[in-house]
Amino acid sequence: xxxxxxxxxxxxxxxxxxxxxxxxxxxxxxxxxxxxxxxxxxxxxxxxxxxxxxxxxxxxxxxxxxxxxxxxxxxxxxxxxxxxxxxxxxxxxxxxxxxxxxxxxxxxxxxxxxxxxxxxxxxxxxxxxxxxxxxxxxxxxxxxxxxxxxxxxxxxxxxxxxxxxxxxxxxxxxxxxxxxxxxxxxxxxxxxxxxxxxxxxxxxxxxxxxxxxxxxxxxxxxxxxxxxxxxxxxxxx
Numbered sequence: 001x002x003x004x005x006x007x008x009x010x011x012x013x014x015x016x017x018x019x020x021x022x023x024x025x026x027x028x029x030x031x032x033x034x035x036x037x038x039x040x041x042x043x044x045x046x047x048x049x050x051x052x053x054x055x056x057x058x059x060x061x062x063x064x065x066x067x068x069x070x071x072x073x074x075x076x077x078x079x080x081x082x083x084x085x086x087x088x089x090x091x092x093x094x095x096x097x098x099x100x101x102x103x104x105x106x107x108x109x110x111x112x113x114x115x116x117x118x119x120x121x122x123x124x125x126x127x128x129x130x131x132x133x134x135x136x137x138x139x140x141x142x143x144x145x146x147x148x149x150x151x152x153x154x155x156x157x158x159x160x161x162x163x164x165x166x167x168x169x170x171x172x173x174x175x176x177x178x179x180x181x182x183x184x185x186x187x188x189x190x191x192x193x194x195x196x197x198x199x200x201x202x203x204x205x206x207x208x209x210x211x212x213x214x215x216x217x218x219x220x221x222x223x224x225x226x227x228x229x230x231x232x233x234x235x236x237x
């Protein structure tokens with residue numbers, strides 16, 4: 001009887017320890033950005049918006065839900081994305097399921113995945129963070145992709161280089177993005193530079209334990225000839 005009790009106590013202790021270690025290894029992200037306009041890879045996707053994030057990560061594997069919802073214009077892009085990613089060292093790889101409120105489905109249903117009748121778009125990415133700079137490559141491989149100049153599926157791609165640096169007490173990031181070939185998705189008829197941006201982020205301290213990151217960004221799309229000034233802030237625990 002004594003052996004059984006000791007075994008049970010040891011089992012409970014082991015399970016409790018394992019649960020605690022598992023809990024420590026899981027990171028949860030809950031946040032929301034508020035922006036004066038939604039600019040993505042040099043494309044104008046709408047005016048003022050709230051963009052919530054919910055994610056979990058453990059041992060390099062992460063699952064993230066992200067969305068964008070217009071606050072001013074009811075016709076602005078509504079978006080719900082799911083990203084499954086893995087990173088180790090500086091290397092990262094992932095797949096994103098984008099859903100937009102407009103597309104091939106006239107009823108704009110989320111749970112409709114027909115090859116020629118869905119609002120979902122699937123993108124794969126691969127990249128490497130060298131510390132002083134990062135490189136990323138993205139390609140649409142399925143879903144509601146655009147067409148190229150021959151009217152065929154474009155497999156729309158986008159490559160981006162980012163360089164973070166610090167000036168004073170402010171974090172900065174310089175970014176350059178290009179589209180390698182023709183696609184209606186990015187509005188290009190061949191190789192084009194579609195995104196040049198400079199972003200600054202600074203924490204505004206509210207209390208000793210709570211601060212709000214404020215960010216400003218100058219973005220330009222040389223391909224379309226347009227430029228944007230973005231201002232926003234992030235709320236997170």
